[in-house]
Amino acid sequence: MVIVMKPHATKEEIAGVEELLRSLNLGVHISEGSERTIIGVIGDKRQLAETPLELMAGVDRMVHIVEPYKLAGRAFHPRSTTIQVGSQEIGGSQVVIMAGPCAVENESQLLSTARFLKEQGVTFLRGGAYKPRSSPYSFQGLEEDGLKILAQAREETGLLIITEAVSTRSLEQIAKYADVVQIGARNMQNFSLLQEAGRSKMPVILKRGLSATIEEWLNAAEYIMNEGNYNIILCERGIRTFETYTRNTMDLSSIPAVKELSHLPVIADPSHGTGQWKLVAPMSRAAIAAGADGIMVEVHPNPREALSDGPQSLNFDSFRQLMEEVSKIAGILGREI
Amino acid sequence: MVIVMKPHATKEEIAGVEELLRSLNLGVHISEGSERTIIGVIGDKRQLAETPLELMAGVDRMVHIVEPYKLAGRAFHPRSTTIQVGSQEIGGSQVVIMAGPCAVENESQLLSTARFLKEQGVTFLRGGAYKPRSSPYSFQGLEEDGLKILAQAREETGLLIITEAVSTRSLEQIAKYADVVQIGARNMQNFSLLQEAGRSKMPVILKRGLSATIEEWLNAAEYIMNEGNYNIILCERGIRTFETYTRNTMDLSSIPAVKELSHLPVIADPSHGTGQWKLVAPMSRAAIAAGADGIMVEVHPNPREALSDGPQSLNFDSFRQLMEEVSKIAGILGREI
């Protein structure tokens, strides 16, 4: 951490800051510049986070140097992490395809989708049983009945199940039925839920919040890891910007950025990222070309009748074509699907 | 292009719009809907882009159709709502001042602050017992012990207590000790928590999410109201933008905007809105000048030693001066403090 003093800070003000730092057993390096003095702080700054040095006489501002996420960061874990789910590995040489409807609507919708995906070589089935919706009047999901249908699909097809938790209560239910729990964008800073997910040990897909910086996203992972659960897959799903043509703005540069900053695997969700089915295939190709460890795609037997997010779902034909395209892209990067 | 008329637009007003459109050689299709009349316009609308139809008698707006929030919206509840908390009323002629430290740290810190605020004529004490923090390594609050200290301050001073819930579990605890529960920006779309708050009947301060549109904010209020709790105070606390000089960007225009769209009271939090104590006084004055029903301000006996958000907290002297300034602004608008 560096403390930047004001242009005309006095000797006494500088000494005051130094004294405080030394009283906290921190090392101090003072550099007198031509216009300002800056003070470098050395040692365990955790307690300093609670001391608003900005308020001291003569202090202009603080500049943080070291990133706050220790467990999620690559600095102390240089080797990339792979997450094992059943017989599948995420973050290894394989590019993982996760697909399924936005919401579980009924048995026939889910099972027909699951059978189709199985045929296509997909290994993870996604489907929402608990749906976070902006309006209370939108379809909220089948809840435990939905989880049962998902479990049935797993039994029949062997697909691994991913579904979203929206509360600690739903998380407990999900643990009984699913293989991977998803924490959605709107709950990325629901810290109680993160801690609960950390205690559960289930693999977690952690979606990036609508307005979360990469640092906040990795801090959210840190919450889960701090409770002992290291099985985290990060998922870029678009951020909120001024552009309204797409539902969100997919920040694909976050994929190689996260790969550099963190050892955790990262996937992309072009369905929520764009909100338009026509953009799903190009953005799926792009995500994998950018280095994503997988994609999560909405597929529906009849998108026109979907109870949620129909406009961004692929039908079976479009999905089949997508699989062909992304397999080739993965191949170029020395990976398979 | 579609023109949406006001719910009770007269035949004459509709005819006026039609006449103008026809005078511009535009075709007109009038649809009398169940709630409103909408007017479709046919032809080259280029010149219409220069004609602000929104200003015509009876015209509400262009293009957008019936908003999704029915209970929170003013359309069907034209009269402004006032919320009664103890002997205090929010949303009436009084501008309410809510103040206190970001986090309850210990008895002496809270009680000294409470006594000071009481003397200043403040009626609501705010203080966090459960703290949502970006990093798991930051101070997380005293939890139930903090609630007990808040209750003690109420007993001694008579101040009404506001504190934040971060989960359904904390909400239950808070109901035992506090008068108003706050739902923070990061939980604005934690729909389980909203529903639980809706069932609790406690007055709720609903902060705007970091990247929530006004419509999403009102939809979040709708979630609470849909469970039967109509005691909601909206709170503008800054949104996330590209500007990094301030912690957030306070969108003060949301205050008059919400006043038009909704019947609910709306307050402002310039401490979180700006993140800098020097900006708190000017933005408090501005918020009240813009029509806010109150402000929520962080005050700390010694901001330099605060365990969270010190740099944005006022000390007692600055708060005293703030009270003088905002009282005068309120007076000009025909309100008192």
Add this chain to the structure above:
Amino acid sequence: MVIVMKPHATKEEIAGVEELLRSLNLGVHISEGSERTIIGVIGDKRQLAETPLELMAGVDRMVHIVEPYKLAGRAFHPRSTTIQVGSQEIGGSQVVIMAGPCAVENESQLLSTARFLKEQGVTFLRGGAYKPRSSPYSFQGLEEDGLKILAQAREETGLLIITEAVSTRSLEQIAKYADVVQIGARNMQNFSLLQEAGRSKMPVILKRGLSATIEEWLNAAEYIMNEGNYNIILCERGIRTFETYTRNTMDLSSIPAVKELSHLPVIADPSHGTGQWKLVAPMSRAAIAAGADGIMVEVHPNPREALSDGPQSLNFDSFRQLMEEVSKIAGILGREI
């Protein structure tokens, strides 16, 4: 400037950076932290701006400490600047009201507005002769004919004239007819135009760009000042965010922020800032309460027929009421209108 080294930077890498800095005659302060080494740089860093130290072995990133705007910054000009235009002063004890139609449309529209504003005690008339419009098919302004009508209004009423330049050519024309030239948000980083305005010596209203940070805005002022023109009035007019209810999001906190960072006067334009005439009065009050040195407001004798920006223009009645309200707010802050 501070150079942050990577966690495992070697002694040789650190020495390499030090050597380069010393070869540029810069002072060096090395602080070895517990996790990383940081290097403080002392001296004239101008040439360093051209040397991408980020690419050197072992370097993680740079942190800039000193703000780049020397002429616009308050650090070396602690006293607030006032700008004299004719008999009027901007940035002094008076809060200046600038008003008029978005675009000059014809003689009668402008003169009737000017006469009305004169009666209301307004001293500056604004009106666009050159209009930057998103679409080439929108009304582009009367150009020199518009300037002549503005000059006529000045002759008749004595109002000082403000109008926008959109190119160096229009700037030359404007210098012949107007008192203050405006550089609009879309041209805030049109550096050729800024330099030309710097050479012209006319007082300049410099609007903040749609996505300009406060630092970039002050750097744009620096471009003008660097050519010798110090007569700059900054104008907050809303920034672009995800919120679409308002045309832009007025960042009123930029007003006290700029007052701290710079000695230049700052005004607010709530008409463009909100895009809705109903929000103009509350945001005008708020801007002045936040410390603005003036406001610029769109007024039109008949907003419904305005050739541009009608929905955000006040009619005469609304403007009269606005003047009453803002006079009272200014009074409270010890200023007059």
Add this chain to the structure above:
Amino acid sequence: MVIVMKPHATKEEIAGVEELLRSLNLGVHISEGSERTIIGVIGDKRQLAETPLELMAGVDRMVHIVEPYKLAGRAFHPRSTTIQVGSQEIGGSQVVIMAGPCAVENESQLLSTARFLKEQGVTFLRGGAYKPRSSPYSFQGLEEDGLKILAQAREETGLLIITEAVSTRSLEQIAKYADVVQIGARNMQNFSLLQEAGRSKMPVILKRGLSATIEEWLNAAEYIMNEGNYNIILCERGIRTFETYTRNTMDLSSIPAVKELSHLPVIADPSHGTGQWKLVAPMSRAAIAAGADGIMVEVHPNPREALSDGPQSLNFDSFRQLMEEVSKIAGILGREI
């Protein structure tokens, strides 16, 4: 709610939408416009929110009406445009690679880069002679001397020259020396410059503004086309968001989006889009995978010594590897480099 049908929607398709609406007990008003048919929907549309009408045959989209750009839009120019520059075609089956230093610094820097790029099979050389810089104290380019060096590089290598205009004056100079003129992000709404570029007939690379919506970007193209110059190549170079880890946020979804809305070719600039050379290769691959007609990449013989934007420039080795990777991606999409 309004449903906008495709321009050539058949009677049967319109009847299909009408039938569906009536089956939901919704009223229907069909308006056959001069260009398209729009369908107004009457009744309780809540359930309609769950029915993605956008997917029905003949339906284009909901709510929004005829876009303002007629010449740039695909509606009336369904066939994709290819731009001929010398012997090269942009927008055809070839993916075009444009490369070179951010700024022309001197003869040896530019010529060594040009020779290297020529060997790599690149056909377009980019280099700035006029540089728009945020601060007046940064290197502003060699101006006409830079153009002469670029012309020399063309003579020696046969590479086609791209360089940026920052004013009408620089545009005139550029027309004498270069093959393609670039209009930068900061000038995307410098309408005078756009019109001048429209009159010049030179091929134009039009970069997307930092906070420009796709619609505004296409409107800017419309300005140029409206003056008679149809040779426009759009360039996505990142937009401004809250994320600060990258210099900008590349909106790669704009590439397939523009391909749908417009007939103009679109390329991507991952150097400015990310600001970090390590992210250039993954984002180049991603851009081409998303359907870009080309990429523009900064290359410098010694990025550490570059006078501007060194941190985002590739050195020769990294560029060589990039060429291999993007060639393979292009191949998969049935294109060559």
